[in-house]
Amino acid sequence: MSAALRSLAALAAGLIFGLGLALSGMLDPARVRGFLDVAGAWDLSLVFVLGGAVTVSRLGYLLSRRLRGPVLDTRFDLPARHRIDAPLIFGAALFGIGWGVSGFCPGPAVAALSTAAAPVLVFVVAMLVGMALHGLLPAAPMGRSRSIGTAGGSGNRRARGSAST
Amino acid sequence: MNPYLPPLAGGLLIGLSAAMLLLLNGRIAGISGLVAGLGRPGSARWLADAAFVLGLILGPPAFALLAGHWPEIRIAAGLPALAFAGLLVGFGTRLGSGCTSGHGVCGLARLSLRSIAAVLVFLATGMLTVAALRVLA
Structure with missing residues (x-):
């Protein structure tokens, strides 16, 4: 049951991600290269994409630190x-x-x-x-399997999984 | 309309997606990692990861439905250059454990030092590459 809910949540998240990419202009390689082209007519619109994305993502991360685990799964799988x-x-x-x-x-x-x-x-x-x-x-x-949670990070109730970002 | 409004709004949606995936499924929205994981069916997360990638692919058609036009996709590079670039992107994102989404959107949000380093490096080599191609052209 929760596996189905997780898949539904992931489908919705993927759709929102794809919509965001389409709306932001990131789908257009010419525009992305315009952003990387600092020596030319630098198009800094992608700074707004990343800024908006990181801001909301940060809020989600901060909220996750107040939770015991994710809503539909048992643990946060973080790098x-x-x-x-x-x-x-x-x-x-x-x-x-x-x-x-x-x-x-x-x-x-x-x-x-x-x-x-x-x-x-x-x-x-x-x-x-x-x-x-x-x-x-x-x-x-x-070293997927030999990842060791060395430097103290975000608290012990957060599982140290094998996720790569 | 302000030209920076759609990029900002799109960015907010991307961030919302990353926050959703983390809060609901406990998963980092790193596209290179999710896509690479699809090659290992049988893992507990395979179905949800595949569902995310399916949603991602449905994003542009959904945008076309809502906006009345397809998003612009202008590809200047030729096919050999694209194949070369694809190899580098695929290999590099696995070796470096992430791309613009995993290290950029999710890693920067966690203030991960690894991600900050990765973002600085791929921005630098990306900008240098475009500059070098500009000189050669």
Whole structure:
């Protein structure tokens, strides 16, 4: 029963996310590259997207800290790692290059699949291949299973799960 | 209308989605992580994660229904460049444990130092890449 409710909640959240992306202009790679183009005609509208998103997301996070657990599940599944390490920096750097070349990050690219446009399909398939390649790495440096909640974080009643952000 | 109003309103919706997923399901709205997880069916969260991704894909058609027009999607890069970029985005977001949503929308909201570092790095390399392409063009 609650599994069905969780799926319904996730469907609604995904739909709102996709609507937000469409409304915000983030679906448009030309606009995203305009935001990254600080040396050109810098389009700072994406600052408003991120600002609005982080503000509401922060309110949700602060509220979650007052709860024992999520409404439809048993625990908050939050990232367990706190150390800034080489895979994090190197991975983020590679992602940024791909983002700059295409103007696509994962959310907008997946949402844009609904247009069934060939360039979007090519990007998303390549992205899935890239993800699969990472999965093939021996002893994946992400260390899913050996994540240890080191540095004290957000209180002991919050489960330290295996979530990656 | 103020040109920054739709971006702000869209951002608020994205934040609402992240807050909903956290408060209801206890889950971080990190798209790269959710999508990668779909390759591992059988996990307890698979169905809900798939439902989120389905909702995400239905977002643009829902927008078209409400707004009366499709959102603009202008792709300048050619297919080989898109394939190259897709590989980097897929591999990089797994290695770096997240993308604009997980590290940006959710991680910054938690004031996670890892996420702050990741966001600064991918913004920097993204901006450098666009600048480099501008010089080459």
